[in-house]
Amino acid sequence: MILTVTLNTALDITYRVRSLQPHSSHRVSDVAERPGGKGVNVARVLAALGHEVTVTGFAGGATGEVVRDRLSAVPGLTDALVPVAGATRRTIAVADELTGDTTQLNEPGPGIEPAEWGAFLDRYEELVAGASAVALCGSLPPGVPVGAYAGLVRTARSAEVPVLLDTSGEPLRRGVAARPDVIKPNADELAELTGSHEPLRATQDARRRGARAVVASLGAAGLLAVTPEGRWRAAPPAAVRGNPTGAGDSAVAGLLSGLLEQLPWPDRLARAVALSAATVRSATAGEFDRTAYEELLGRVAVSGEFSAA
């Protein structure tokens, strides 16, 4: 079982409008809802790839009930979310029909009480004991200590379970110091962590800060991986058009899936890049297009990286 942790789960809502005009009124022509938060997205892709996956984190209120209800319908996915008094946040993506562009509104999420955080830590420790890998994903809700991920990384390492961390800012800085097996920052997160905007230099620096392997996602340029086994770049065959929502989460799912199958790094990276590109191409935000994934998988270019930088 792969365990994914989403401390700030969400009900992701997508609205279609003709064209968003500030300070006016809009009729929404179409409403779509699905469970969200980075670790939930990772879990859905893993389940679609045929893995057994367990989701933990927090859920509460009417929005939390909708999230749990929808998760219960996903084959291969087990809901181990911890109930909280506050309501799970909503995110609203407003998609313009005219331009295809999207405007995002993200609620902050419920405050987590100390007793709720304690209940989560107990649950997490139990779940890690039965996991073959752990992914720690996304932002921290109010009330969760900023060093939370560092503690969760240490618990996984004590249990000898490989742990991937995908977050940003101070929670990433502190989490890296606890020596996770993999981190997957994007270019901005990497620059914020290291102070360097040069991807290879920044990726190497992130390793020195504690991450065993660093897989940097560089948007259309694909992935740059610096690992104890070597360095690689993996890129999709051509620029992929579409909606990048969830592309990073699909890359995380590809890395975990490849890790569990003990694939060599180049194959793990190819899988991550193909899943990510197939997510951008999908008509539904955050879902991957399986046909595109299978077609892209053999066409991802993976090359060794030998720069002296």
Next chain:
Amino acid sequence: MILTVTLNTALDITYRVRSLQPHSSHRVSDVAERPGGKGVNVARVLAALGHEVTVTGFAGGATGEVVRDRLSAVPGLTDALVPVAGATRRTIAVADELTGDTTQLNEPGPGIEPAEWGAFLDRYEELVAGASAVALCGSLPPGVPVGAYAGLVRTARSAEVPVLLDTSGEPLRRGVAARPDVIKPNADELAELTGSHEPLRATQDARRRGARAVVASLGAAGLLAVTPEGRWRAAPPAAVRGNPTGAGDSAVAGLLSGLLEQLPWPDRLARAVALSAATVRSATAGEFDRTAYEELLGRVAVSGEFSAA
């Protein structure tokens, strides 16, 4: 008991953001939720004025549960909403901190099945029998016949219960023909109904179409009433600054409250204008400021209208 009907109830959500910028991402700094839809707003004001009020219409899904839960906490208000399979719609008001302006996103509402509409009609007939007045408010959700309000007006008239209709477009056109006691269109709704942009002419025309009394809301200019008992204009003492959300619903509550107390028309209109202005002035969208209401009540100017137009 006053009965208010809201066929398209809503969960009204207000987001505070620094400044809404299309095609970018926003952190919402504050989230507020309350039950909405015009008849629900009218009912809340009536309850605050000390009237016993019953709310009917439809509610469903997780959003409907939140609406019902919140309504149950309002003293003097009875929930007689009819359950439906679809989810109650959300409306999102995005308030800019920088400008104070608001951007509105309105979901369409759930489709109503024929059996659900039939269940509502049965419930409505029962409730009307015990009501001293009925208000029919707002838009029709998908699946409800466009002539719905005409039938609901006839049911109330058969039971000899005074009925106020506050809607727009074709539902208003058809509803007026069934001879409601009062309609309360705004200037745009009145122009759409009659084809005239001249308020007095349009108000008189709306009476000829079947409404016993027409109270037109003319924004900052207040109300224009054309009734069998006479014609009046009622205006607030000065232009009122603030958020106009719910001002029209507060005017409806004022008219109904005055009708039940058998106040003469000038006093009903003064109450409606003062409540409306006190709603614009309130810090919370859709609530009225009671101190402002009491202060404004004596200062509304009501004058007879004797134009030959």
